[in-house]
Amino acid sequence: MSADPSLISVTAKVAAYYRQFTDIPFAREAAERIGADAAFEQILSEHGLDRDQLTFYAPMFEARYKSLTQLLLAGAPQVLELASGYSLRGLDLTCSGAIHYVETDLPNVVAEKLRLLEDLRQQHELPQSPRHRIAPADALSLDQIRAAAASLDTGQPLTVLCEGLIMYLSKQETERLAVNILELLRRFSGGRWLTPDFTFRAEAKDLPPARVRLREAITGVTQRQIDASSFEDGQDLEAFLARSGFRVEVRSQVDETPSFSSLDALALPPATIDRLRPALRVWVMTPA
Template identity: 30%
Template sequence: MQQTRNYNTISPSARALLLMKAHTTIPFAREAAKLIQDPEPFEPDFSNRQPGFWIRVMHFEARYWSINQLLPDDATNILELSSGFSFRGLALATDRPVYYIDTDLPDLIATKQPLVAALAGPLRGHYELKALNALDTSIFNSIVSGFPAGPLVIVNEGLLMYLGMEEKRQLCREIRDVLAERGGYWITADVYLRRDLPEDEELSRGDTLREFLEQHRVKDNMFESFEEAEAFFASEGLVIDKEFEPDYMSLGSLPHFLASCSPELLQRLRANMSGKMHTTWRLKVSER
């Protein structure tokens, strides 16, 4: 694969996230990582023994698959918001006759386009990239109108924690109005609680995202509890249809995380991490 663009324009956080995902079986992640590193060679470092790195890898691997788990088998019209350097749509259109529109902000889409061109092979479905600020109602509705008739599934991961409360409400209303008209679901992997990983010197080793998350005050935009999150969506006419059921034993990154941890760290994590901090919900329009 030949590089056609200077991928140094990719932000450090987006680059770090993609390189993390390259240590998993997430479709196209490793191939894309090799492209953005070119001409420097890239190979995943499975000898890494930093638990902070691997616990993040596990989280993003589980979060990616959570959306796929909740996608209805008969879903054909799929809109992804704020997709970043995820290639879920390309993978699905390679395997299934879907109509998939993949969106993010204009600069990111411009950088992603040559990556997709280099990665794409024969497609069974329709796949395209479009620039969209998810809060631009006019463009949002214009993109939705381009789908074939039938229910629509809207998916996102890594968006709501960058939006304030009123921005979240605006997005909810946009999505609710579309689903009320067309039918379908919203699958959001952004139901996070306002909690931190335990402060632990061993766990912090390799945690390259902690500083970024603190700098952007991401925690401020998370929910206080799952009850609060459910009530928030209900206030905007959306109810939970199904929740992601994690199977961490199936994650390819789990053995590497376990190999990086001392027995003492595992014991501290079991003692200090009571209850989950994140989930993924499939939402539908309330019938009331």
């Protein structure tokens, strides 16, 4: 049996913590309101980690978020985001424009997210958009993600997105996720699945020590072995996706990211991006 998935929720606060060092809309206020600093501090102090040695995570979270947003802006009439945590892309993209956005997470996160959205709408005097919905849904339950997507138009293409989820899943759960997404996409008139989440075993061997220690800390907190879902390499992943019924295209997160604001905010050298570039990918999958 896998550990309680709600233990993974604290990682959503870590992502929100790092996004506050960027110019991503609402990121700073969100981090403040959900107590991201305190949640991250608890992980650091319990595991003897040094915050200053981990600043390079900020451009990683920035690239991950911004590259996905760019891919959506390039053409996605409707989006289902799985495991959206405290990310505010749904709010941002439905403030203007025509995109329909449904975001989901586990019930405990959705309850806190609804309060956060309410606060931000009040603060920024934003009306509730009928094009933005938030619903609890376990990404591993086809019934629940289908119910979450029920308000979307099956006559239009759908983009399903998950960011920062697959690294906490087992191999079996990753297979279940792929089956669910394919099944859902088949009900729509075209569509795709976007994720930056796949990892390769060979690359995990070369991680800097500070990163290894944070991953160990996160494994302790979530009781999930990070990257249990890892693939051997790109070929292994492609074979898995082909078996699951997807064609795949790989893009560079760095190339899709219009600007890196966290470098200046944290006085990081531009070379940080070159060092991170090879591992920062985003996969675009369409039903075969």
